[in-house]
Amino acid sequence: MSARDDILGAIRAGKPAMNAPAPAVPSYDDGYPQDREHLTALFAERLTTMGGIWQAPTDGQNLDDALQEALADKLGKPFEDAVIASNVSEVAGNRGINENDDPTTLHDVDIAVLRATFGVAETGSVAFTEKELTVNAVAYLAQHLVVLLDPAEIVTNMHRAYQRDDFAGARYTVFHTGPSATADIEGVLVRGAQGVRSLTVIAATANA
Amino acid sequence: MSTNQPDPAATIQSKTATREPQPRPAKAPDGKRVDHARSAKQFLNAPEHAKSHDTRVWAMRTKRDKQAHTIEEWEELRELASQIKTHTLTNLGSYLEEFEANAKANGIHVHWARDGAEHNRIIHEIFTDHGVKSVIKAKSMLMEECGFRHYMDGVGIEIIETDLGERIQQLDGEDPSHIVVPPVHKMRSDVARLFAEKLGSDPENDDAHYLAGAQRDATRPLILDADAGMTGANFAVAETGGFVVCTNEGNADLSANVPNLHVASIGIEKLVPRVEDMGVFIRLLSRSALGSPITQYTSHFRGPKQGGEMHIVLVDNGRSKRLGMDKFWSSLKCIRCGACMNTCPVYRRSGGLSYGATYAGPLGLILNPSFDAHRYSNLPFASTLNGSCTNVCPVKINIHEQIFGWRQVLAEEGHLPWTKKTALSAAGKVLASPKGYRAAIKTTNSALKHLPRWALYNRMNAWGEGREMPTPPEHGTFHDWYKRNRLSGQTKATTGSDSR
Amino acid sequence: MRIGLFVPCFIDAFYPNVGIATLELLERFDCDVDYPFDQTCCGQPMVNSGCHAEARATEALFVENFAKYDVIVAPSGSCVHQVRDNLTAVEQTPEVKHVRENTLELVEFLHDVLKVDAFPWANFPHRVGYHDSCNTLRNLGHGKPSELHGAYFSKPRALLEKVAGIELVTIDRPDECCGFGGTFSVTEPEVSAQMGRDKIADHGRNGAEYIVSADSSCLMHQSGCGARIGAPIRFKHIAEILNGATQ
Numbered sequence A: 001m002s003a004r005d006d007i008l009g010a011i012r013a014g015k016p017a018m019n020a021p022a023p024a025v026p027s028y029d030d031g032y033p034q035d036r037e038h039l040t041a042l043f044a045e046r047l048t049t050m051g052g053i054w055q056a057p058t059d060g061q062n063l064d065d066a067l068q069e070a071l072a073d074k075l076g077k078p079f080e081d082a083v084i085a086s087n088v089s090e091v092a093g094n095r096g097i098n099e100n101d102d103p104t105t106l107h108d109v110d111i112a113v114l115r116a117t118f119g120v121a122e123t124g125s126v127a128f129t130e131k132e133l134t135v136n137a138v139a140y141l142a143q144h145l146v147v148l149l150d151p152a153e154i155v156t157n158m159h160r161a162y163q164r165d166d167f168a169g170a171r172y173t174v175f176h177t178g179p180s181a182t183a184d185i186e187g188v189l190v191r192g193a194q195g196v197r198s199l200t201v202i203a204a205t206a207n208a
Numbered sequence B: 001m002s003t004n005q006p007d008p009a010a011t012i013q014s015k016t017a018t019r020e021p022q023p024r025p026a027k028a029p030d031g032k033r034v035d036h037a038r039s040a041k042q043f044l045n046a047p048e049h050a051k052s053h054d055t056r057v058w059a060m061r062t063k064r065d066k067q068a069h070t071i072e073e074w075e076e077l078r079e080l081a082s083q084i085k086t087h088t089l090t091n092l093g094s095y096l097e098e099f100e101a102n103a104k105a106n107g108i109h110v111h112w113a114r115d116g117a118e119h120n121r122i123i124h125e126i127f128t129d130h131g132v133k134s135v136i137k138a139k140s141m142l143m144e145e146c147g148f149r150h151y152m153d154g155v156g157i158e159i160i161e162t163d164l165g166e167r168i169q170q171l172d173g174e175d176p177s178h179i180v181v182p183p184v185h186k187m188r189s190d191v192a193r194l195f196a197e198k199l200g201s202d203p204e205n206d207d208a209h210y211l212a213g214a215q216r217d218a219t220r221p222l223i224l225d226a227d228a229g230m231t232g233a234n235f236a237v238a239e240t241g242g243f244v245v246c247t248n249e250g251n252a253d254l255s256a257n258v259p260n261l262h263v264a265s266i267g268i269e270k271l272v273p274r275v276e277d278m279g280v281f282i283r284l285l286s287r288s289a290l291g292s293p294i295t296q297y298t299s300h301f302r303g304p305k306q307g308g309e310m311h312i313v314l315v316d317n318g319r320s321k322r323l324g325m326d327k328f329w330s331s332l333k334c335i336r337c338g339a340c341m342n343t344c345p346v347y348r349r350s351g352g353l354s355y356g357a358t359y360a361g362p363l364g365l366i367l368n369p370s371f372d373a374h375r376y377s378n379l380p381f382a383s384t385l386n387g388s389c390t391n392v393c394p395v396k397i398n399i400h401e402q403i404f405g406w407r408q409v410l411a412e413e414g415h416l417p418w419t420k421k422t423a424l425s426a427a428g429k430v431l432a433s434p435k436g437y438r439a440a441i442k443t444t445n446s447a448l449k450h451l452p453r454w455a456l457y458n459r460m461n462a463w464g465e466g467r468e469m470p471t472p473p474e475h476g477t478f479h480d481w482y483k484r485n486r487l488s489g490q491t492k493a494t495t496g497s498d499s500r
Numbered sequence C: 001m002r003i004g005l006f007v008p009c010f011i012d013a014f015y016p017n018v019g020i021a022t023l024e025l026l027e028r029f030d031c032d033v034d035y036p037f038d039q040t041c042c043g044q045p046m047v048n049s050g051c052h053a054e055a056r057a058t059e060a061l062f063v064e065n066f067a068k069y070d071v072i073v074a075p076s077g078s079c080v081h082q083v084r085d086n087l088t089a090v091e092q093t094p095e096v097k098h099v100r101e102n103t104l105e106l107v108e109f110l111h112d113v114l115k116v117d118a119f120p121w122a123n124f125p126h127r128v129g130y131h132d133s134c135n136t137l138r139n140l141g142h143g144k145p146s147e148l149h150g151a152y153f154s155k156p157r158a159l160l161e162k163v164a165g166i167e168l169v170t171i172d173r174p175d176e177c178c179g180f181g182g183t184f185s186v187t188e189p190e191v192s193a194q195m196g197r198d199k200i201a202d203h204g205r206n207g208a209e210y211i212v213s214a215d216s217s218c219l220m221h222q223s224g225c226g227a228r229i230g231a232p233i234r235f236k237h238i239a240e241i242l243n244g245a246t247q
Helices: A003-014 A036-049 A063-071 B036-044 B047-070 B074-089 B092-105 B116-129 B141-145 B148-154 B164-172 B188-199 B208-225 B251-257 B275-289 B319-323 B329-333 B339-343 B345-350 B361-371 B388-392 B399-412 B418-431 B434-450 B478-487 C009-014 C016-028 C053-066 C077-086 C094-101 C106-113 C134-139 C155-160 C189-205 C216-229 C238-242
Strands: A053-055 A084-086 A111-115 A118-120 A125-129 A144-149 A172-176 A198-203 B109-113 B134-137 B158-161 B228-231 B235-237 B242-247 B261-267 B297-301 B309-315 C002-005 C032-034 C071-074 C103-105 C127-131 C167-169 C210-213 C234-237
Touching: A003 B092, A003 B109, A003 B319, A036 A053, A036 A198, A053 A063, A063 A111, A063 A144, A063 A198, B036 B047, B036 B345, B036 C189, B047 B074, B047 B275, B047 B339, B047 B345, B074 B092, B074 B275, B074 B329, B092 B109, B092 B309, B109 B116, B116 B148, B116 B261, B116 B309, B134 B208, B134 B251, B141 B148, B141 B261, B148 B158, B158 B164, B158 B208, B164 B188, B164 B208, B188 B208, B228 B251, B235 B275, B242 B251, B242 B261, B242 B275, B251 B261, B251 B297, B319 B329, B329 B361, B329 B399, B339 B345, B339 B361, B339 B388, B345 B361, B345 C189, B361 B399, B388 B399, B388 C134, B418 B434, B418 C053, B434 C009, B478 C009, B478 C016, C002 C016, C009 C016, C009 C216, C016 C032, C016 C106, C016 C234, C016 C238, C053 C094, C071 C077, C071 C106, C077 C094, C077 C103, C077 C134, C094 C103, C103 C106, C106 C155, C106 C238, C127 C155, C127 C189, C127 C216, C155 C238, C189 C216, C210 C216, C210 C238, C216 C234, C234 C238
Parallel strands: A053 A198, A084 A111, A111 A144, A144 A198, B109 B309, B134 B158, B134 B228, B228 B261, B261 B309, C002 C032, C002 C071, C071 C103, C127 C167, C127 C210, C210 C234
Antiparallel strands: A118 A125, A125 A172, A172 B297, B235 B242, B242 B297
């Protein structure tokens, strides 16, 4: 008898004989703002609470400038020297990411620029799949993460997020909510634990 | 090079720096009962550590309350989570089969392990097949249960904890004391001393940012060099064959995505039926654990990355047996949030290591006896049965009632110390006899009245260690008063308690 | 309605005033109260230690003494919880079920059954920290525990607020256990005493002159801790205050 048989057999023999139907799960988002502007504002507020940075670029400002504005004082080196791996057409970057890259070659990336598939207002989270990441590890090896988010892709809460079909299709789907953090040492909140030291979300409508 | 952090070369010692040595409760030898009370005493004898621990862990409870009180549907969410888990557990076989089929269809290798030893062997084989010498891993209480790291130490495969808290404990040769915050019992000066010894950092610099930075810098090269990565799983979704891992550091994502081989250890009780169910659990998990709306990273793995390989080991290790226990199977609903530990007044004052087992606090009291009834037979008595744990549990496990239930099981299976059993048997006889009972009270009160202090307060009197004994009432018992004032046909007094 | 008064063993032995106050209080409301003379104990000490078989005879005696009453009232949350929820060592005859279903703790009897809206004789001009015992709060539903989301309510405070002169204070950890826990107090004496001292300190720094509770066992533990450290705080059972004690 294989372990599988043993385990399934033990389960079937012992499990409680009760009828416990699966409950219907409501979406609980009636109280959320109905309009784009207020929902985006809520997203920004929640993102900030979780340690993320919200950047609404001023009219006409191009994204390269917005990036520099967001990160120039965080890098610890001149911006011109930063290694920027961009996965978005709006930002040029100076390091390419290819699907078959060995992840460890990305160890020196200072800034990774990605587009989120969608955002969640309840928590201030942004979502990526392997499609947006190209190499999954880039979002964790980079020192800083900049995320383009189309405000039209912000859903209300986690119930709505999990009603989407991204999870059934992608191999890897991840919510980032602010930067990496820990409070393991005497409860002191430290940002930039193992992953990125900062996460900046820039509102940017997706190109067609 | 760190930028938004203090200059590592500077010496910064916080005001809370303490010279008090870190309390290290003695481990019960093999075959012996864990003596929680004794270890708790050792912990309390380090008052700065004890106070810091209680304050810090209570803060997590307070943060959790803030979330719970501001979400209108909080109690509904708990009820939904409980019902989803109950439904899953009562159909666990089918959901496991569905999960396995979908995982395999996605290209994931699925293994089954009856117990910890089998789990370790299976993973050892996978590692041997792939020439794995070093492994980076995220936190997993299941792997702790299986003694995984000790096994790997024995066969020469290096395991590197990537979670800061787990790494601290690993470097210190200690088990985690809390399932979410492993070094919660340590003060920053303890970590400073530890890192100075193991990582070469400045022993006088106990700034948390500095120390976290030291670990980040020391661990990054190990992450890049690792041959394989391991994670546990918070949830396994039958509908997709995928699993979910929640962390705040992103270390699970590093462990899973940097090396080409990802092995995940998953307890069979982690199943949930559908992706949509995750909305309920994700909204409850981090709020219950730390009082934050969500963990910084919520990762869903459904298949190996391009060019990578993914293995899952589904582990039983006593879970199917517990599923068959009428009073205790619902403990399998647990989503390992740690809220019960945070609210438990006994856990907060005794520290997690005093439980001498993988799981501490209320969760430990109801799980550990099922692993080893004799060794953990004291644990269900390390509780006042106050019930706060039951109220914070996001999946509504009736924890304090199960603690009560385990006491009965242990008593009936002969695990109580014979002194206790004898005393309670005697008490049962005295209390069942009106005459015997009256005599006992008379004797007790007489003793309290007449014995000198040294006779009343000594090592034999556990009550008297920290408390004064109650004073015997001057005019006798209630029974005496009733006899004197009411039985002889006197009318009721209505002027208050002065007539006696 | 014939009421059987249950005076728990430790109240009988150490705090007879609580039993007296309870009896007198019920009589003030013209209740027909009897005190079965041969009562002993509810079985809690054995049951809470897992020794149910050893509690059987005591539980049987309890039922024997109280079966004939319509309602059984006791000034003790822990004992009432034991009777209502855990008196299972004896065979569950209709008599046993009747006793179990009709055993009430004093506060819930006054609040839910008599629906008392005034205590004209009562006067307690002091600052009081009310201690919700875990048994009354979480097992008997005396109020909303701080863990749960919901509207706040508290039966004991609703009664105490009707007492002239009383000032109720709020403490930092409103319903953290005080550490008595039955045999826990002697099997884990250090943790138990630490919890007791912490509880007293919490009341003290929030200005309480008295700690008042519906459970004498908690008060016995806290007053024992308090006396050891010389804390100036005093202790009173709610029955005594509602019955007109002024100090």
